[in-house]
Amino acid sequence: MIRVVLPAHLKTLINDRREIKLEVQGEVTQRSVLDALEARFPVLLGTVRDPATQKRRSFVRFFACEEDLSHESPDAPLPEQVVSGAEVFYIVGAMAGG
Amino acid sequence: MSGVRVLVGTKKGAFVLTADGQRKDWTVNGPFFEGWEMYHVKGSPVDPNRIFASQSTGWFGQIVQRSDDGGATWAPVGNQFLYDGVPGTHQWYDGTPHPWEFARVWHLEPSLSDPDTILAGVEDAALFRSTDGGDSWAELSGLRNSESGSSWQPGAGGMCLHTIIVSPNDPERIHIAISSAGVFRTDDGGTTWAPKNKGLHSEGIPDGDAEVGHCVHRIALHPSRPDTLFMQKHWDVMRSDNAGDSWTEISGNLPTDFGFTIDVHAHEPETVYVVPITSDSVHYPPEGKLRVYRSTTGGNEWEPLTKGLPQANCYVDVLRDAMAVDSLDSCGVYFGTTGGQVYASSDAGDSWEPIVRDLPSVLSVEVQTLA
Numbered sequence: 001m002i003r004v005v006l007p008a009h010l011k012t013l014i015n016d017r018r019e020i021k022l023e024v025q026g027e028v029t030q031r032s033v034l035d036a037l038e039a040r041f042p043v044l045l046g047t048v049r050d051p052a053t054q055k056r057r058s059f060v061r062f063f064a065c066e067e068d069l070s071h072e073s074p075d076a077p078l079p080e081q082v083v084s085g086a087e088v089f090y091i092v093g094a095m096a097g098g
Numbered sequence: 099m100s101g102v103r104v105l106v107g108t109k110k111g112a113f114v115l116t117a118d119g120q121r122k123d124w125t126v127n128g129p130f131f132e133g134w135e136m137y138h139v140k141g142s143p144v145d146p147n148r149i150f151a152s153q154s155t156g157w158f159g160q161i162v163q164r165s166d167d168g169g170a171t172w173a174p175v176g177n178q179f180l181y182d183g184v185p186g187t188h189q190w191y192d193g194t195p196h197p198w199e200f201a202r203v204w205h206l207e208p209s210l211s212d213p214d215t216i217l218a219g220v221e222d223a224a225l226f227r228s229t230d231g232g233d234s235w236a237e238l239s240g241l242r243n244s245e246s247g248s249s250w251q252p253g254a255g256g257m258c259l260h261t262i263i264v265s266p267n268d269p270e271r272i273h274i275a276i277s278s279a280g281v282f283r284t285d286d287g288g289t290t291w292a293p294k295n296k297g298l299h300s301e302g303i304p305d306g307d308a309e310v311g312h313c314v315h316r317i318a319l320h321p322s323r324p325d326t327l328f329m330q331k332h333w334d335v336m337r338s339d340n341a342g343d344s345w346t347e348i349s350g351n352l353p354t355d356f357g358f359t360i361d362v363h364a365h366e367p368e369t370v371y372v373v374p375i376t377s378d379s380v381h382y383p384p385e386g387k388l389r390v391y392r393s394t395t396g397g398n399e400w401e402p403l404t405k406g407l408p409q410a411n412c413y414v415d416v417l418r419d420a421m422a423v424d425s426l427d428s429c430g431v432y433f434g435t436t437g438g439q440v441y442a443s444s445d446a447g448d449s450w451e452p453i454v455r456d457l458p459s460v461l462s463v464e465v466q467t468l469a
Contacts, residue, residue: 007157007158008133009133009134009155009157009158010158012131012132012133012134013158013161013174042174043161043174045177045178046159046160046161046177046178047158047159047161048158050159051159051177051178051179051180052180052181052200057157057158057159059156059157060157060158093157093158094157
């Protein structure tokens with residue numbers, strides 16, 4: 001079971017502020033986690049990945065195990081702690097101040 | 099019993115304001131979609147319970163929401179705005195070619211005859227249509243692929259398609275306006291388009307009389323006069339009496355002819371409203387006095403409407419989609435400000451009262467007149 005935490009705006013969108021638990025088929029990668037997330041919550045289509053390019057949106061980051069995984073390949077395996085459910089896969093909106 | 103429903107889009111959510119036909123006692127519902135930028139919220143003229151809303155942020159992109167119960171509950175519909183074919187390029191700020199990139203939906207225009215059909219104007223400038231209630235969208239790419247498309251260049255506010263007017267007597271005729279490109283018209287339902295900017299003069303472009311490149315801020319018409327269009331340009335208030343084939347200036351005695359919004363009285367096709375803004379570098383009313391100007395002569399002669407509006411220390415802006423009229427017997431006029439006030443007049447602008455004073459910055463105001 002993969003544990004995913006969404007940023008506040010996306011929690012608003014799915015009307016659920018809790019941590020999400022996802023079943024992911026096959027190898028656990030950014031792509032497979034996001035595919036499973038979008039399949040369960042179609043409203044999230046296009047909000048994390050650009051709908052035309054499927055690339056991570058510029059102001060979205062992926063954190064896990066105290067590492068920034070944003071620049072990893074979307075098909076690279078995620079850390080074992082994420083796969084086992086010991087650690088959370090965080091989808092984060094970039095901070096903007098002012 | 100008649101009533102009105104005012105749909106307000108703000109930088110941090112949407113609000114639905116309702117009142118009976120007296121328009122004195124208001125109920126405020128919202129915020130809906132907290133924290134999201136709501137560029138536009140508009141109801142179907144065919145089915146007033148059906149309302150569409152454009153929801154976006156720079157972080158998480160575009161969502162389109164639809165309500166089928168008058169704004170009480172909402173559900174997301176399609177948000178895939180994919181340019182038709184290989185998108186190609188337009189001019190970037192430095193003059194180099196730049197790929198078309200979807201940023202957001204600025205304006206939603208439900209059909210006058212079919213509750214499932216809706217047009218969407220987007221940034222980078224393009225027109226999309228849905229015929230299934232917003233579930234899926236297809237580009238009317240004849241506009242972007244028209245002769246001048248590759249030369250369009252964004253202004254400071256982005257290259258947005260912000261105004262869509264479907265002719266009330268000919269669904270094949272549509273006028274659209276694009277910031278820093280101008281007005282375009284189709285007479286064949288969106289297959290082919292032609293620029294309609296003759297008579298516009300803009301000092302901010304190299305050739306002030308160019309066919310395209312004008313920063314049109316909004317156009318409006320009265321349903322009984324589909325060939326008469328009124329325009330608030332970056333500078334200049336204009337009118338056309340031949341469906342945009344040519345334009346003449348009607349700024350007349352306005353204190354400044356810069357502004358964003360313009361609208362037409364529901365029952366008097368020669369009565370027009372604008373909100374003059376000081377200049378393109380000073381986006382608040384002249385002298386700190388918030389004044390709507392009304393012309394009952396189709397332009398040139400304008401009177402300030404001030405009763406109930408702040409006449410000192412007011413430094414808000416009124417954006418292009420932030421004014422609307424209802425169609426009750428005594429025409430109601432509504433506008434929202436970047437300071438979060440929504441003002442209403444139930445007597446065609448003679449006097450004003452705030453419905454709300456402290457919303458987030460208002461991006462759009464639309465009104466539904468309910469039977």
